[in-house]
Amino acid sequence: MNRETLMQLRKAELLELARRADVRGRSSMTKAELTEAIIAARRRENDPPDAESEATGPDAGSATGGLPFTIPGVSPDDRAQARARRSALEERLAGYVDQSEHCPWRSIEGHPCGLPIVAGTDRCGLHGDGTISDRAVPLTGTLGFSAWPALWRQLSLATYDVDPFGLDPVVAEMAWHVLNGLYYDYFRVQVEGIEHVPTEGGAVLVANHGGALLPYDGAMLNLAVMNESAVPRRVRVMATEIFNMLPSVSHLYRKVGATYAAREDAREILRRGHLLGVFPEGERGFMKPVWEAYRVGRLGRGGFAELAEEAGVPIVPVAIVGAEEVHPAVMVSKRLAGLVRVFFPDQRVEEIALSLNLVPLPIKWRIRFLPPVMPGDPGGTLDSLDQLERAEEIRGSIQDALDDILANRRTAF
Numbered sequence: 001m002n003r004e005t006l007m008q009l010r011k012a013e014l015l016e017l018a019r020r021a022d023v024r025g026r027s028s029m030t031k032a033e034l035t036e037a038i039i040a041a042r043r044r045e046n047d048p049p050d051a052e053s054e055a056t057g058p059d060a061g062s063a064t065g066g067l068p069f070t071i072p073g074v075s076p077d078d079r080a081q082a083r084a085r086r087s088a089l090e091e092r093l094a095g096y097v098d099q100s101e102h103c104p105w106r107s108i109e110g111h112p113c114g115l116p117i118v119a120g121t122d123r124c125g126l127h128g129d130g131t132i133s134d135r136a137v138p139l140t141g142t143l144g145f146s147a148w149p150a151l152w153r154q155l156s157l158a159t160y161d162v163d164p165f166g167l168d169p170v171v172a173e174m175a176w177h178v179l180n181g182l183y184y185d186y187f188r189v190q191v192e193g194i195e196h197v198p199t200e201g202g203a204v205l206v207a208n209h210g211g212a213l214l215p216y217d218g219a220m221l222n223l224a225v226m227n228e229s230a231v232p233r234r235v236r237v238m239a240t241e242i243f244n245m246l247p248s249v250s251h252l253y254r255k256v257g258a259t260y261a262a263r264e265d266a267r268e269i270l271r272r273g274h275l276l277g278v279f280p281e282g283e284r285g286f287m288k289p290v291w292e293a294y295r296v297g298r299l300g301r302g303g304f305a306e307l308a309e310e311a312g313v314p315i316v317p318v319a320i321v322g323a324e325e326v327h328p329a330v331m332v333s334k335r336l337a338g339l340v341r342v343f344f345p346d347q348r349v350e351e352i353a354l355s356l357n358l359v360p361l362p363i364k365w366r367i368r369f370l371p372p373v374m375p376g377d378p379g380g381t382l383d384s385l386d387q388l389e390r391a392e393e394i395r396g397s398i399q400d401a402l403d404d405i406l407a408n409r410r411t412a413f
Helices: 003-007 012-018 031-046 048-056 059-066 076-094 145-157 169-184 216-228 241-245 249-255 263-271 284-285 303-311 334-343 382-410
Strands: 097-102 116-118 190-192 205-206 235-237 275-278 315-321 329-333 352-355 366-370
Touching: 003 031, 012 031, 031 076, 048 249, 076 097, 076 169, 145 169, 169 216, 169 249, 205 216, 205 303, 205 382, 216 235, 216 275, 216 366, 263 275, 303 315, 303 382, 315 382, 334 352, 352 382, 366 382
Parallel strands: 190 366, 205 275, 205 315, 235 275
Antiparallel strands: 097 116, 315 366, 329 352
């Protein structure tokens, strides 16, 4: 039974075939993902050596846009599911781009754009109406490193504008292609409740924080909405202050869509109808030691609740399992924080976490979006006590979701 025949079957029939082939995770797969997983399972059954080399060989990652190496502990079923999910994403996003027509824009020097147009318009994402800052649609119509030559050309010509917060759509798309390797192949992120994220208009996404070395949770939160939402959108994550002060790093963060942890920037992001991602636990959550993993701390003073109320947008609580285990912090040092302040005197770093591993562990992530907390009267405000009560309500819902996810997962890997 070939791919075309399988795609004509009903989902219930595909699920039965997947059950017979012992495909793991089949209940959460789409039709396209089930089809690819069944084909991969049959290849392994009929010709195990060739099937395995196809799934794990050195060229497998480059062919599918995934990682070009095998990850220890990641099963063949996980690899097959990653390829199926990536193929389904690319097929869905291709519908936003008309590759039969090319953007007519030309620079002053006469350089043609060459990118395909956004479906339903006569321009590409770079030279269109500016929705590229909110919609996460691939400029070339494809995902993967094969798109990089066209992106490098646009980057070198610099014929487009960044948005007011520093987002460079070409650099952001390059990062998207790279980070998808982590999202699909390494962390194998599983997402629940994506329907709670608005497909238009502003919202504040509030999540628990962790990482110790790098803020992977901000990147994976962004990719979850870009890759899984019915309408692919960017999340403008407010970066921890320490990353805003580091040379080059802060510049790159803004280019890929992050923004300063500044109230005025947050207000403007929401006013423009974008999604705002915040991690109110801040530095203390990021530097959380392993024995405090998944214990949600105080969510600041509840400033995010005031922002949402002022803008009249919902708050979407998000529970993230994975970030607090990729670099288990075995020690938290105030002395190292003092050393950081010697070189960066403007920093307000109180503690530095130390982890035994520099390479992140291949933890399987779970991200659960919870039902939104709707605002009150448009343009309303919250006093300090109301902000704290709203923040505690959000903290409690995130903690309950984390406890539920942890109680039901069989293994961290």
